[in-house]
Amino acid sequence: MKSKTTAAILAFFLGGIGVHRFYLGQTGRGILYLLFCWTFIPAVIAFVDFIIFLTISDDAFNQKYNNGQVAGVSGGVNTAEELGKLHELKEKGVISDQEFELRKAKLL
Known part of the structure; x- marks a missing residue:
């Protein structure tokens, strides 16, 4: 079960190299972040991701990254x-x- 808070922290501190994307199971995007990290474009995108993770509802986050599962409940x-x-x-x-x-x- 992926945590919204963990994803936000990873996006803020290590987002420039795509660590938050690997954490969320988006390996392809994580590799793209790594390939282009020298341009600092992934760092800007990661900051936007950070803001999105802070503002997205828990339900929307779980729907997108946890296949709709709610923490503490086995798939609802x-x-x-x-x-x-x-x-x-x-x-x-x-x-x-x-x-x-x-x-x-x-x-x-």
Whole structure:
């Protein structure tokens, strides 16, 4: 789970070399920042990113960088309920035992 505060701090202090982009899982953009860091253009863009991270809502940040997940909640779903649904699907033969185990591992 990526933190908005951590991303903002990284953008402010190390944004010129793209560390915040690597942290957010945007490796391609991070490499571009590294390639062009000598021009100081990435530093300016990183400062804009810093301002955006400070002003963006937590929900919007989570939607964009955490696939909509909320901190402290496993994807915003009731895990026991989801496991029950998966078990029902397995019992009905809709999903295999192997697929059940994979989905269960993702939930837990």
